[in-house]
Every structure is written in C-alpha cells, then in structure tokens.
Amino acid sequence: MKLGWLPRAAIVLIAPLLSMVAAAQSGAPSGQLDIPENIHFVGKQDPAIRKATAIVNGEVITGSDVDQRTALALANNTQQLSPEELERVRAQVLRNLIDETLEIQAAAQEDITIDTPELEGYYARVANNFHRTPQAFTAYLHSIGSSEQSLKRQIRGELAWQRLQRRRIEPFVSVGDDEVQRVIARIAASRGTAEYHVAEIFMSATPETMAQVRANAANIVQQIRNGANFQAYARQFSEASTAALGGDLGWVRAEQLPEELAGVIQQMPVGAISEPIPVPGGVSIIVLADKRQIGVADPRDAVLSLIQMSVALPAGSTRAQAEERGRQLGAATQAMGGCGHAAATAQTLGAEVVANDQVRVRDLPPALQQMLLGLGVGQATQPFGSAERLSVLVMCGRDDPPPVAAPNPDQIANQMEEERVARRAQRFLRDLRRDAVVDYR
Numbered sequence: 260m261k262l263g264w265l266p267r268a269a270i271v272l273i274a275p276l277l278s279m280v281a282a283a284q285s286g287a288p289s290g291q292l293d294i295p296e297n298i299h300f301v302g303k304q305d306p307a308i309r310k311a312t313a314i315v316n317g318e319v320i321t322g323s324d325v326d327q328r329t330a331l332a333l334a335n336n337t338q339q340l341s342p343e344e345l346e347r348v349r350a351q352v353l354r355n356l357i358d359e360t361l362e363i364q365a366a367a368q369e370d371i372t373i374d375t376p377e378l379e380g381y382y383a384r385v386a387n388n389f390h391r392t393p394q395a396f397t398a399y400l401h402s403i404g405s406s407e408q409s410l411k412r413q414i415r416g417e418l419a420w421q422r423l424q425r426r427r428i429e430p431f432v433s434v435g436d437d438e439v440q441r442v443i444a445r446i447a448a449s450r451g452t453a454e455y456h457v458a459e460i461f462m463s464a465t466p467e468t469m470a471q472v473r474a475n476a477a478n479i480v481q482q483i484r485n486g487a488n489f490q491a492y493a494r495q496f497s498e499a500s501t502a503a504l505g506g507d508l509g510w511v512r513a514e515q516l517p518e519e520l521a522g523v524i525q526q527m528p529v530g531a532i533s534e535p536i537p538v539p540g541g542v543s544i545i546v547l548a549d550k551r552q553i554g555v556a557d558p559r560d561a562v563l564s565l566i567q568m569s570v571a572l573p574a575g576s577t578r579a580q581a582e583e584r585g586r587q588l589g590a591a592t593q594a595m596g597g598c599g600h601a602a603a604t605a606q607t608l609g610a611e612v613v614a615n616d617q618v619r620v621r622d623l624p625p626a627l628q629q630m631l632l633g634l635g636v637g638q639a640t641q642p643f644g645s646a647e648r649l650s651v652l653v654m655c656g657r658d659d660p661p662p663v664a665a666p667n668p669d670q671i672a673n674q675m676e677e678e679r680v681a682r683r684a685q686r687f688l689r690d691l692r693r694d695a696v697v698d699y700r
C-alpha cells in the first residue's frame with residue numbers, strides 16, 4: 260500500500276544540511292563554534308528524560324498528537340518495537356510535528372489556507388490508495404490508534420508548505436539557457452555511464468543526537484527489510500522535501516549525489532536498501548529502485564513474445580526424478596525447431612502451453628531477464644519451477660526498445676529549477692526553526 264497521493268511536486272536532489280544559518284540572517288557572528296574538547300555540564304542532566312509534548316510559537320502539540328502520528332508511522336510495522344525503539348520513533352515524530360507546525364504557521368502568515376473541500380478531496384485520494392472509501396479509511400485509522408484529524412493535519416501542512424514555496428521561493432528562482440546547454444553537453448559526454456533511480460529517507464542530526472538518530476534509522480531499515488512500506492516511512496520520517504513523494508529522488512548520476520551516498524549506490528544491487536549512512540548534517544537511508552545507462556536504450560524494456568511450456572511432477576517425486584523430467588523437457592524444447600512446433604512437442608510431453616506476446620523483460624525475475632536477453636528466436640530457457648511443476652520459456656519474438664531521444668531542454672530547466680527551490684526551502688525551514696519559540700513540556 261502506498262501513500263504517494265500528492266501531485267508530483269518536484270523530483271529533486273536534496274543536499275544534506277551543509278552549514279550554519281548565514282550571519283546576516285541570524286544576527287549572530289559567523290565562524291567556527293568555540294566548543295572545548297573536554298565537555299563539563301553544569302547542573303544535573305538525566306539523558307533518560309524525554310519531553311513528550313511541545314508548544315511551538317504558542318501552539319500546543321499534545322501527547323495525543325504524538326501518539327496518533329506515531330501510530331500512523333508504525334502502521335506498516337511488522338515487528339513489536341522495544342520500549343527504547345518506540346521512544347526513538349516518538350522523538351522523531353515530535354520533531355516532524357514541530358517542523359509541520361512551523362510550516363503551517365509560516366503559510367498562515369502569508370494568508371495561505373487550505374479549504375475544507377480540497378482537504379477532503381486529498382483525504383479521499385489517500386483512502387483510494389488503500390482501496391477504501393473515506394469512511395472505511397477513517398475506521399481503519401481509528402483501528403490502528405490514529406485518526407483522520409492527524410492525517411488531515413499532515414496533508415494540510417504539506418499542501419500549505421508547497422504553496423508557500425510557490426509564493427516565496429519559486430518566483431525568485433530561474434535557470435538560464437546557457438546553464439541548460441551546459442547540462443545537455445554534460446549528458447552527451449556521459450552517454451553510456453550509469454544512472455540510478457534512488458529513493459531516500461534523510462533524518463537530520465547534530466553531533467549530540469547522531470547516535471540516537473542512527474539507531475532510529477537502523478530500526479527503520481530493519482522494518483522495511485521485514486516488509487514495511489518504504490514510501491510510508493519516507494513520508495513520516497524523512498526531513499527532505501521529497502518526503503511527500505515517498506522519498507523519490509528520480510533518476511540521478513552518482514556524481515549528483517553526496518560523496519557518502521555515491522560510493523554506496525554504485526555497489527548496491529537493484530531493489531536493495533542501504534544501512535544508515537552518515538552524511539553532513541544527518542543520516543540517510545537509500546533504496547536503489549532501478550539502474551540504467553544514460554542515453555542508451557535499456558534492453559530490459561524489450562517486449563517479448565513467449566511460450567511457457569510446463570509439466571506437472573507427480574506427488575512425492577524424488578530430486579532425481581524431478582531432474583530427469585527437467586532434462587527431458589529441456590531437451591525437447593531445445594530440439595523442437597521453434598514455436599511453430601510447440602503444440603506438437605507439448606502433446607508428446609504431456610505439457611501445458613501458455614502464450615503471451617506482451618511480456619516486458621524488466622517485469623520478469625532478474626535471473627530470467629539475463630537468460631532471455633541472451634536467447635535467439637526459437638531458443639528456450641533452462642527448466643525452472645518448484646517441487647510440483649517445471650517450466651521453460653521459449654522465445655518466439657522480440658521487439659527491442661527504440662533509441663533514447665535527445666535531452667529535452669524544457670525538462671532539464673524544470674528539474675534544475677525544482678532542485679534550487681528545494682535547497683532554498685530547506686534553508687527557509689532552518690530559518691523558521693532558528694526563530695521559533697519552542698517550549699517542551
């Protein structure tokens with residue numbers, strides 16, 4: 260189940276937090292912080308104490324707000340969390356709620372509001388992504404300990420923040436034709452190099468909170484590997500602007516990513532999720548959704564015409580019997596002289612035949628992808644299957660993908676603008692955090 264219900268805002272490359280807020284904005288002197296190596300705290304300090312609620316510029320975030328948003332964040336969790344892990348999740352949820360409150364407040368200062376019909380419409384779209392009516396989805400939220408009010412507040416915050424960016428940031432961001440042409444030239448020069456479809460969860464951290472944030476990130480990785488939904492976790496925990504997109508960064512080259520991420524992504528298999536990666540300003544978790552070569556048609560986009568020939572194995576067949584039956588199936592299909600003789604060969608073997616002429620290579624399991632891409636028309640794969648059934652795929656035809664079109668200048672300009680808007684939005688949010696009056700209770 261996915262929560263990627265918002266309109267596609269921007270596929271952006273979110274750089275981690277790189278520096279302190281500029282002195283001109285903060286009124287504080289710039290330069291290196293003067294922190295001694297040997298720290299001695301004044302007064303008693305109990306690291307076990309966690310503040311459960313907060314007042315943000317006079318607006319209260321209650322314990323119920325944290326409870327309900329935590330329940331929403333853990334809806335896809337497949338394992339029981341320890342008390343320590345749950346406390347880390349709640350602390351992250353509280354930080355996200357504080358940011359959300361600051362975003363809503365900043366939008367309200369610009370007279371930006373989200374009317375009820377629009378809010379209800381987006382809520383209905385979320386419910387539809389869960390294959391439920393709004394009423395049934397509301398009941399589901401209550402069943403997991405959350406509420407429609409909590410989710411609607413999150414929707415309101417995301418929409419208001421997007422509109423504030425369109426008013427306060429986007430009009431002042433532009434991309435020149437010369438910049439676009441330089442990008443096109445770089446793309447031409449990098450033709451054939453690898454490009455990666457990446458999704459990310461970024462969680463900010465200071466030196467003091469790094470250990471706690473890394474532990475929280477490690478727990479998220481484990482939950483996703485156990486079957487939890489990455490997009491749902493990205494929406495709840497990521498502090499990058501791509502959170503509304505389920506963490507999707509789109510297609511990027513390794514050099515476009517921070518150095519720490521670039522080194523990891525080049526070693527990952529497609530579909531893998533990384534361990535938490537320390538980066539400047541926090542921790543990132545990345546998923547490699549896909550991989551391709553720039554400017555080169557991906558052979559996995561070829562459409563195949565296939566025949567699947569299958570034979571059933573008698574109950575209780577031994578391994579040797581299954582291997583012998585597989586050898587017979589493989590020998591017969593390799594010698595049958597193409598798909599035209601498939602029906603006669605199947606009758607001889609007592610096999611079932613299914614034909615499909617619209618199979619995309621990338622939709623098949625990775626092991627079959629590589630094998631099929633190496634076959635010619637009329638050739639068959641090795642037998643594969645289970646203890647009850649063995650199959651082969653016979654190649655009857657192949658339509659290769661068309662050549663990749665030249666880069667589109669308008670698309671490149673739009674993506675560059677989106678990246679710059681996202682970076683300014685991150686700086687804007689840091690300014691809001693700096694100026695906020697937050698009282699923890």
